[in-house]
Each structure stands twice: as C-alpha cells, then as structure tokens.
Amino acid sequence: MPGPKRWRHRFREQVCRWTMPREAILDLLSRTSKHMSPKEIYGEIQKSYPGIGLTTVYRTLDLLVRSGVINRFSFGDGQSRYEFKEGRKQSQHYHLICTQCGRIFDYSDFVEEELAIVRKTEAILAKKYNFMVQDHNIEFYGLCDQCQSQNERRS
Amino acid sequence: MPGPKRWRHRFREQVCRWTMPREAILDLLSRTSKHMSPKEIYGEIQKSYPGIGLTTVYRTLDLLVRSGVINRFSFGDGQSRYEFKEGRKQSQHYHLICTQCGRIFDYSDFVEEELAIVRKTEAILAKKYNFMVQDHNIEFYGLCDQCQSQNERRS
DNA sequence: ATTGTTAATGAAAATGATTTTCATTATCAT
DNA sequence: ATGATAATGAAAATCATTTTCATTAACAAT
Ligand SMILES: [Mn+2]
Ligand SMILES: [Mn+2]
Ligand SMILES: [Zn+2]
Ligand SMILES: [Zn+2]
Numbered sequence: 001m002p003g004p005k006r007w008r009h010r011f012r013e014q015v016c017r018w019t020m021p022r023e024a025i026l027d028l029l030s031r032t033s034k035h036m037s038p039k040e041i042y043g044e045i046q047k048s049y050p051g052i053g054l055t056t057v058y059r060t061l062d063l064l065v066r067s068g069v070i071n072r073f074s075f076g077d078g079q080s081r082y083e084f085k086e087g088r089k090q091s092q093h094y095h096l097i098c099t100q101c102g103r104i105f106d107y108s109d110f111v112e113e114e115l116a117i118v119r120k121t122e123a124i125l126a127k128k129y130n131f132m133v134q135d136h137n138i139e140f141y142g143l144c145d146q147c148q149s150q151n152e153r154r155s
Numbered sequence: 156m157p158g159p160k161r162w163r164h165r166f167r168e169q170v171c172r173w174t175m176p177r178e179a180i181l182d183l184l185s186r187t188s189k190h191m192s193p194k195e196i197y198g199e200i201q202k203s204y205p206g207i208g209l210t211t212v213y214r215t216l217d218l219l220v221r222s223g224v225i226n227r228f229s230f231g232d233g234q235s236r237y238e239f240k241e242g243r244k245q246s247q248h249y250h251l252i253c254t255q256c257g258r259i260f261d262y263s264d265f266v267e268e269e270l271a272i273v274r275k276t277e278a279i280l281a282k283k284y285n286f287m288v289q290d291h292n293i294e295f296y297g298l299c300d301q302c303q304s305q306n307e308r309r310s
Numbered sequence: 311a312t313t314g315t316t317a318a319t320g321a322a323a324a325t326g327a328t329t330t331t332c333a334t335t336a337t338c339a340t
Numbered sequence: 341a342t343g344a345t346a347a348t349g350a351a352a353a354t355c356a357t358t359t360t361c362a363t364t365a366a367c368a369a370t
Binding site for chain 4: 015016017019021022051052053054055056059078
C-alpha cells in the first residue's frame with residue numbers, strides 16, 4: 001500500500017479521520033531531515049495550504065506523537081521540536097546540539113556499541129528499579145565547527 | 156574554606172555580589188536530590204525568605220547555570236528543571252523519566268561502561284564533525300514501577 | 311564604621327509558546 | 341447522498357519566562 005493510503009488505514013483503526021492538514025504535516029515531516037518547531041512547520045505548511053491554522057498544527061503534532069509516528073524533543077530553546085520516525089532500526093541516531101548557535105546535528109556512528117550498552121542498561125533498569133523502558137535519548141552538547149572558528153577569530 | 160564562604164569568593168572573581176537570595180537558592184539546591192522547577196524552588200524558598208521574588212529565582216538560576224554550578228534540564232513537561240552539580244565524577248548519573256506520572260529518577264549503574272562509550276563517541280565526533288563536546292546527556296523514557304501496577308489494576 | 315558606586319532586586323508589564331473554547335466544517339460509515 | 345460527529349480555525353485563555361524600571365543592598369574604598 002503506498003504512503004498516504006497506508007496512513008489513512010492506520011489511523012482509521014483508532015477512530016481518527018485522515019484529513020488534509022494531517023496529510024500535509026506528516027508529508028512535510030517525512031521529507032525533511034530538520035528538527036522543526038510548530039511555528040516552523042506552520043510557516044512551511046502555509047505555503048501550500050494557507051488555510052491551516054497553527055492550532056491544528058499543534059493538535060496534529062500531538063496526535064502523531066501519541067501514535068508513535070513522530071518524536072518530540074525538548075532541546076531547551078523554548079519550543080518543542082519534531083522529527084519523523086523512520087522505518088526500522090536504520091534510522092536510529094542521536095543529536096549534537098551547539099550551545100552557541102543552537103543548531104542540531106544528527107549523529108549515527110558507533111550506534112552499534114551504544115545500542116549494546118543501552119540494551120544492557122535497560123535490562124538492569126527493569127530488574128533493579130522495575131522501570132519499563134520505552135525509549136531512550138542520548139545527546140551531546142558543545143560547539144559546532146562553525147562556532148569554534150568564529151570564537152577564535154574574535155579572541 | 157567552608158561552603159558559603161567559598162561561593163562568595165568564587166563569585167567575587169566575576170564581579171558578582173554574593174546576595175541572600177543566591178545563598179538561599181544554592182543552599183536549597185545543594186541539599187535536595189530533586190530536580191526542581193523555578194516555581195517549586197520559589198515556593199520552597201518563600202518559606203524561609205518570603206521577600207524573594209520569582210524573577211530573582213529565574214535570574215539566579217541562570218547565573219548558576221552560566222557559572223557551571225548547577226545543571227539545567229528540559230524533560231519536556233513545559234518547565235525547566237535544575238540540579239546541583241556535585242563535586243567530581245562520583246555524581247555522574249543519568250535519568251529515568253516516567254512518561255505517565257512525570258517523575259524523574261536518578262540512575263548511576265553501569266556508568267563505567269557508558270562513560271567509556273561516551274568518551275569513544277566524543278573522540279569520533281571531534282574528528283569527524285569537528286564538534287567540541289562540552290557535556291552529554293542520556294535519558295530513558297518509560298513507565299515507573301508504580302504506574303505499571305496502576306495500569307494493570309485498571310485493565 | 312561610613313560612604314558612594316552600581317549590581318541586584320521585586321513588582322508589574324510584556325512576551326512567547328502552548329492550550330482551551332466554541333461555533334463551523336469536512337470526513338466517512340451507512 | 342446523508343447524518344453523526346471528529347476535526348478545524350479564530351480568538352481568548354494559560355502558563356513559563358523575560359523585560360522594564362524604580363528602589364535597595366553589597367562591598368570596595370575611605
Ligand atoms: Mn534527528
Ligand atoms: Mn539527577
Ligand atoms: Zn554552533
Ligand atoms: Zn510513573
């Protein structure tokens with residue numbers, strides 16, 4: 001079943017209607033590799049569907065997060081950011097966040113070793129604290145290439 | 156040099172005045188193991204120093220974060236949360252966040268292996284992306300013991 | 311101990327992200 | 341094609357955080 005149709009079916013199952021705003025927002029997120037905020041998504045969506053309201057963007061993002069189709073992040077810049085959850089493990093990646101310019105970079109090297117540790121950790125957590133892990137998140141904060149050279153030029 | 160006095164000196168160096176609100180807030184954070192929000196801190200501080208305003212709490216937390224004395228987290232519940240940075244490596248720990256009740260648990264098992272991986276990762280990041288890592292963060296999302304049993308009782 | 315400079319404070323207003331309300335519209339099972 | 345009702349958009353409400361500004365307090369110099 002091709003993309004849109006698959007979503008339509010998937011959502012019908014939970015007494016949901018597959019509407020144009022939902023299609024547009026999911027489509028946008030599935031095409032970008034950026035970590036977009038509601039306002040950014042709204043701005044982008046406006047270009048092709050001027051009728052869609054910011055409120056609907058918020059509601060749709062909530063729905064998609066609850067449905068497990070996208071991920072929500074709080075990188076600490078005052079707004080939430082969203083990312084399409086790609087199929088399977090391939091897409092597993094973590095984030096580098098530049099503390100100066102705020103840009104976010106995807107990072108997916110060494111994920112094998114990291115995942116092994118994470119699995120091991122999850123097992124411990126389940127046994128010791130009886131905590132049922134559903135998801136995890138690793139992030140590195142620091143200075144991106146650009147901000148580093150900018151800084152030394154200034155000093 | 157005992158606690159308060161040490162801070163007083165440390166802050167003088169950066170043309171800062173060591174004031175009563177700063178003392179009170181740092182003192183509170185250094186005693187608790189909770190991850191408190193500005194409003195929670197404000198509420199607690201009020202009990203002993205009714206004069207201190209919420210604005211000052213915000214400003215002081217910013218100062219302490221910039222000074223590297225405390226850490227700021229965004230766990231995604233709409234407010235930032237703060238934690239005293241304890242001395243040395245001993246205190247290195249990560250977080251378990253219950254997606255249902257929002258409670259946050261400290262976790263510090265297996266940190267050895269995790270730290271080894273993190274170091275390795277940092278080296279790669281530095282080489283490949285020229286990203287200078289200053290800090291990192293690992294968090295697990297899931298259901299805490301209590302919420303799990305609550306759920307099965309309801310189902 | 312007193313004093314002057316000015317960093318820090320608190321109250322109120324402003325801002326900005328997110329949520330709620332409610333009348334209207336559009337989806338989709340029948 | 342139609343009815344039930346889920347979804348929408350605009351406006352208002354909320355809530356966390358920041359800014360403004362007149363007043364206060366810290367502390368270096370005396
Ligand atoms: Mn990403
Ligand atoms: Mn902690
Ligand atoms: Zn940067
Ligand atoms: Zn819980």
